[in-house]
Amino acid sequence: MTVSIFAKAARVTFAMCLPFALAAALSGCATESSGQENAAAPPPPEIVAYAVKQADIPLEMAFMGQTAGSREVEVRARVGGILLRRDYEEGSRVRQGQLMFEIDPAPYQAALEQAKGALAQAEASLAQAKRDAERMDKLFKGDVVARKDFDDSKTAVETGTAAVDAAKGKVREASLNLEWTKVTAPISGMTSKETRSEGSLVTTGSDGSLLTTMSRVDPIYVNFSMSGQEMMKIRKLRAEGKVVVDGGDFTVGLTLPDGSSYPLKGRINFTDTQVDATTGVVKVRAEFQNPDGSVLPGQFVRVRLEGARFKDVLAVPQGAVLNTQMGAMVWTLDDKNQVAPRPVVLGEAVGNDYLVEQGLGAGERIIAEGVIKVRPGLTVRVRGEEPKQAQPAATAQTAPQQAPKDAPAAAQNGEAAKAEVKENRS
Structure with missing residues (x-):
């Protein structure tokens, strides 16, 4: 009987302690599970936010170009002969009218003297014809000579006058040939390498008359091309008032082959009125002052059209835009830094930004960096902001x-x- 009583008492004690043991075990499991969840929960992703602003955005366009002299001249010989000497230093700057080459003048000096002698003979013959005509005039009035003799005397005077004029022309021609033996600079500018050295025979043909070339480098030209489509787009944007240009015309900047920027600004002085049928481009030319000659003809440079801007537009970084099957979209942020998708309509690409035509307003915040870390409804941490105080977790x-x-x-x-x-x- 006693054993039965103790057995029943043990069963009762076990039954009484079992609920408390289960409760304690469940409490320990819950505490451990909650701790594991808190340890496994990742922190909110860090992103870079961008506040959309409405402002003017500069529009800069860049093109490859090549420099050229504002005047490029071939220095050629007008008369043939032996080239005696060169009177300038190759590659140097010369002034207009400065002596550059000298051709042997002896043959042309002799030709000039012969022409002068022929002129003197013609003038003497004309003087004799005039004296004869005066005598014949008197005799004809006295009815001593026939009409034919009188007319012949007058013809002799006219022939003599023509002969004198021809002789004067020969003298002028010989004088010019003698003058042209001294080849002078047709313009002021930089000279190139000579094509004929001293002692060479110079001819008046196209192949044998070239002596050197010259370029005027102040001002200097820069030739570049713009696609016909781009030209039409710029004109359309300006006509619609979306793009304005300070002063009404572009300011032209220049980047030299070494990467440095040319300190002086240029202007466009020529735009072709037609599109090249073979290349589809429009030829444009800019002019720059080059007082020290630092920019040389023939250099490849980069041309920047400056002074234009998009007026009162919204822009977002290109890295903030996602291209989906439904179109472009961005991630927006509310006051609690929660993420939501927003479809947008994009305009032109300007530098590293996109212009936004529809979908966003000034002052809204979007995610500029970290777009692949987020999903709709997620709360993120904005870089540069103080982290918000988290609500105490339930124990x-x-x-x-x-x-x-x-x-x-x-x-x-x-x-x-x-x-x-x-x-x-x-």
């Missing part, structure tokens, strides 16, 4: 709090056990 006390709920049941089990003990005792 894992749910399981222990459930123990009191089970206490009445345990008490009932205890009362039942006590009643059973009393019954057995009786």
Whole structure:
């Protein structure tokens, strides 16, 4: 009987302790699970936010170009002969009218003297013809000579006058040939390498008359091309008022072959009125002052058209735009730094930005960097902002709090056990 009583008491004790043990075990599991969840939860991703602004955005266009002299002249010989000497230094700057080459003048000096002698003979013949004509005039009035003799005297004077004029022309021609033996600079500019050296025979043909070339480098020209489509687009944007140009015309900047910027600004002085049928481009020319001759003809440079700007537009970084099957979109941020997608309509690409025509307003925030880290509804941390205070997490006390709920049941089990003990005792 005693053993039975103790066995029943042990069963009752086990039944009373079991709910509390389960509650404690569940409480420990809940605490451990909550800790694991808190440890495994990643921090909010860090992104870079961009506030959309409405402002003027500069429009700069760049093209490859090549420099050229504002005047490029071939220095050629007008008369043939032996080239005696060169009177300038190759590659140097010369002034207009400065002596450059000298051709042997002896043959032309002799030709000039012969022409002068022929002129003197013609003048003497004309003087004799005039004296004869005066005598014939008197005799004809006295009815001494025939009409024919009188007319012949007048013809002789006219012939003599023509001969004198021809002789004067020969003298002028010989004088010019002699003058042209001294080849002078037709313009002021930089000289190139000579094509004929001293002692060479110079001819008046196209192949044998070239002596050197010259270029005027102040001002200097820069030739470049713009596609016909781009030219039409710029004109359309200006006509619609979307693009304005300061002063009404572009300012031209120049980047030299070594990467440095030319300190002086230029202007466009020629734009072709037609599109090249073979290349589809429009030829444009800019002019720059070049007082020290630092820019040489023939250099490849980069031309920048400056002074234009898009007026009152919205722009976003290109890295903030995602191209989807439904079109372009950006991630927007609300006041709580929660992410939401927003479709947008894009305009022109300007530098590293896109112009936004529809979908965004001034003052809205978007994600500029970190677009691949986010998803709709996610809360992010903005770089450069103070992190917001997080709400205190719920402690894992749910399981222990459930123990009191089970206490009445345990008490009932205890009362039942006590009643059973009393019954057995009786």
